[in-house]
Amino acid sequence: MSTTDDSYVVVKKKETPAVSAKERWWHILDNYKIGIIPLPFFLLAGVLILLDCLNGKLPSDIVVMVATLAFFGFACGEFGKRLPIIGKLGAAAICATFIPSALVHYGLLPDVVVDSTIKFYKSTNILYLYICCIIVGSIMSMNRQVLIQGFLRIFIPMLCGEIVGMVAGLAMGMALGLPPFQTFFFLILPIMAGGVGEGAIPLSMGYATILHMEQGVALGRILPIVMLGGLTAIVLAGVLNQIGKRYPHLTGEGQLMPAKNGLIGHGLEEFKGKPDVNALACGALLAVLLYMVGMLGQRLIGLPAPVGMLFAAVVVKLLNGVSPTIQQGSMTVYKFFRTAVTYPVLFAVGVAITPWQELVNAFTISNLCVIVTTVCALVGTGYFVGKKIGMHPIDVAIVSCCQSGQGGTGDVAILTSGNRMALMPFAQIATRIGGAINVSVGLLVLAKFFA
Numbered sequence: 001m002s003t004t005d006d007s008y009v010v011v012k013k014k015e016t017p018a019v020s021a022k023e024r025w026w027h028i029l030d031n032y033k034i035g036i037i038p039l040p041f042f043l044l045a046g047v048l049i050l051l052d053c054l055n056g057k058l059p060s061d062i063v064v065m066v067a068t069l070a071f072f073g074f075a076c077g078e079f080g081k082r083l084p085i086i087g088k089l090g091a092a093a094i095c096a097t098f099i100p101s102a103l104v105h106y107g108l109l110p111d112v113v114v115d116s117t118i119k120f121y122k123s124t125n126i127l128y129l130y131i132c133c134i135i136v137g138s139i140m141s142m143n144r145q146v147l148i149q150g151f152l153r154i155f156i157p158m159l160c161g162e163i164v165g166m167v168a169g170l171a172m173g174m175a176l177g178l179p180p181f182q183t184f185f186f187l188i189l190p191i192m193a194g195g196v197g198e199g200a201i202p203l204s205m206g207y208a209t210i211l212h213m214e215q216g217v218a219l220g221r222i223l224p225i226v227m228l229g230g231l232t233a234i235v236l237a238g239v240l241n242q243i244g245k246r247y248p249h250l251t252g253e254g255q256l257m258p259a260k261n262g263l264i265g266h267g268l269e270e271f272k273g274k275p276d277v278n279a280l281a282c283g284a285l286l287a288v289l290l291y292m293v294g295m296l297g298q299r300l301i302g303l304p305a306p307v308g309m310l311f312a313a314v315v316v317k318l319l320n321g322v323s324p325t326i327q328q329g330s331m332t333v334y335k336f337f338r339t340a341v342t343y344p345v346l347f348a349v350g351v352a353i354t355p356w357q358e359l360v361n362a363f364t365i366s367n368l369c370v371i372v373t374t375v376c377a378l379v380g381t382g383y384f385v386g387k388k389i390g391m392h393p394i395d396v397a398i399v400s401c402c403q404s405g406q407g408g409t410g411d412v413a414i415l416t417s418g419n420r421m422a423l424m425p426f427a428q429i430a431t432r433i434g435g436a437i438n439v440s441v442g443l444l445v446l447a448k449f450f451a
Contacts, residue, residue, distance in 0.1 A: 035074025036340060045071040053110045060116040062124070068113065069120075069344035076100065076350075077343040088242055093416040094234055096343045097409075098359070100350030105357055114351055121352040130337055130345050131306055131408050132291040133284065134424045137334020139313045140283075140327040141422070142255075147317060150256040150391075154399060154426050157385040158434055161400045162192060165378030172373040176366045187370045189442045190222045191229035192378075194435015195407020200226050206443040223355070224362030225371065230410040231359075232375045233401040237418030240379075240401070244394040250387075251394035254422030258392065279329030286322060286330055306408065307432045310425055338421045342412060349409045375404045395420060402427035403434050 019027075032039040045067045052058045058068065073096055080095030081087050103109040120126070139147065166188055173183030185207070193199025204218035211218075244251035252258065275283070294309030316322060322330075379400045386396025398418040405414050411427040 034078050035070075035343060037070060037074055042071065042074070049113070053112050056112065058110075058112040058116045060119040060123070062120070065116065065120040066344075068116070069347055070340075072100065072113075073343035073345070073347035076347060086238075088238065091238070092343075093238075093346060093413040094231065096346035097350040097354060097413055098231075098356070100347050101354040101356040101359070104351055105355075109351070117348055117351045121348045126348065127345060127408055127412075128291065128306070129288075130341055130412070131424070131428075132294075132309055133287045133333050133337045134412075134421060135306065135310055135428060136287040136290055136313045137283065137330045137332075137337070138422045139310070139317050139425050140286075140322075141331040141334065142317070144318055146255065146257045147314065150426065151314065151429075153389055153391060154256065154396070154429065156389060157382040157391070157396050157400060158403060158430055160385045161378040161381040161403065162434070162438070164381040165192070165374045165404075168377035169370050169374035173366075173370050176369060178366060178370070183370060185442065185446060186221055187225055187367065188374055189438060190225040191371060191374055191404045192435065192438045193222075193226065193442075194431050194439065195226065195230075195405065195410055199407065199435045199439055203439050203443070206439070206446070210443065210447050224358040225367065226406055227354070227359045228362050228367065228371050229375055229404040230406040230413070232372055233379070233404045233410065234413050234417045236375065236379050237398050237401045237414045237420075240383075240394050240397050241418045241420070250392065252392035254395065254420045256386075256391050256395050256399070256423070256426065258390070275325065275329040275332050279325050280332055281329070282322075282326045283329030283331070283333040286316075286326060287333065290316070304432050304436070306428050310428050313425075334421075342416050342421075346409075346413060346416070349412075353409070375401075378403055395423060399423055399426045399430050402430040405431055407431055407435075 029038040029040065034042045037045070049058070049068055049071060052064070058064065076096040076099045077092040079099070080092035083091045083095075100109065104114055142150075166184070169188040169191075170180060170183055173187065174180060178187075190200060190203060193203050200222045204222055207213060207218040207222075244253070290312045291305065291309045293312045294303075294305035294307070297303045297308030297312075298305045317327075379397050382400030382403075383393045383397035387393035398415070398420050401414050401418070402411050402423075405411050405427075408428075408431070411424060411431055415421045415423055415427060
């Protein structure tokens with residue numbers, strides 16, 4: 001560049017290319033979303049649902065209900081995510097489950113939406129489709145060695161957590177002046193019973209027979225405690241997730257065991273290439289067939305179908321029963337359900353089977369103290385025992401949270417809050433097997449010493 005006074009350098013400003021209307025529209029679709037739904041699609045779904053409601057009839061077929069559950073589920077989840085502070089502590093899963101329950105109770109959700117959602121939920125068993133795709137996909141994505149080590153070791157922190165949780169809960173109850181009998185059988189045991197269908201209902205039937213009380217009365221006392229225990233676990237899972245983000249060395253981000261012997265991806269199976277459509281279809285079919293195997297096992301030996309399916313999937317994985325291509329397709333199906341189906345399913349659960357009033361009735365200071373103490377002791381013990389035996393403590397603690405969840409629905413909410421859906425197989429063990437053992441032993445003790 002010349003330094004003379006009469007020398008000038010002319011710099012041409014680079015022109016920014018004009019953005020077309022088409023590109024602006026695509027930008028909106030790709031960058032403005034409610035959950036995973038582009039904002040224009042979300043608004044269109046809302047208008048269409050409103051028109052059906054004004055017409056007095058919302059079809060309960062799968063086509064309409066996919067849009068309906070997605071609209072309300074992601075709206076509630078997005079609201080929870082955007083809440084200050086608690087939005088990072090699992091509020092999305094809590095809001096997706098309990099806001100619908102409150103809206104139903106107070107009559108703020110249109111009756112046609114409620115009726116269609118309940119009919120769809122009960123007629124399709126969509127929760128079990130969701131759980132089977134999550135369980136099978138997460139098992140197929142695990143490395144075989146890590147899978148074996150995880151299943152063998154997870155029972156140790158589970159057992160220790162339950163013992164410490166029971167002792168801590170009883171101690172808190174006694175400190176508050178509650179009778180030990182009431183504290184254990186109507187507060188602590190329901191928390192660890194494994195949910196509603198497999199826990200609270202069998203427990204209430206046993207209480208009705210042994211204590212000569214109405215089953216409805218027993219269930220009315222048990223069910224709110226189960227729900228509050230699950231709510232506490234959801235919050236704790238969110239807290240654990242944030243601790244894991246701050247201290248990454250404490251978590252495997254969904255893997256119980258640290259990577260060893262050159263394993264890639266913290267114990268995840270390494271697949272080459274991308275699955276095609278056939279692989280996706282085979283992965284989904286594999287999940288359904290294994291669930292049918294679980295149903296057969298339930299009819300023959302009484303083992304809950306999700307647990308039978310879980311064991312069948314583990315056997316298939318360990319014996320290399322399906323090709324890596326199908327395993328990869330199964331993992332992709334798992335990712336789809338985790339991303340796209342979680343909040344719609346939680347909304348359906350909130351509308352169909354979550355009684356708001358019973359949850360509110362259980363909000364007493366003494367109940368809350370015992371419940372929070374029990375769940376915190378259970379989860380804290382899982383954390384420290386897991387760390388002691390060489391497992392990722394955050395992930396073990398989130399599985400421990402599932403020991404006080406509401407069955408399969410609670411596992412979904414807890415793992416969503418903790419952002420650890422890959423732990424679903426271990427969560428099912430904690431919920432189904434642990435809950436069944438607790439109910440059986442508890443009723444045996446009750447019949448032996450208190451009948």
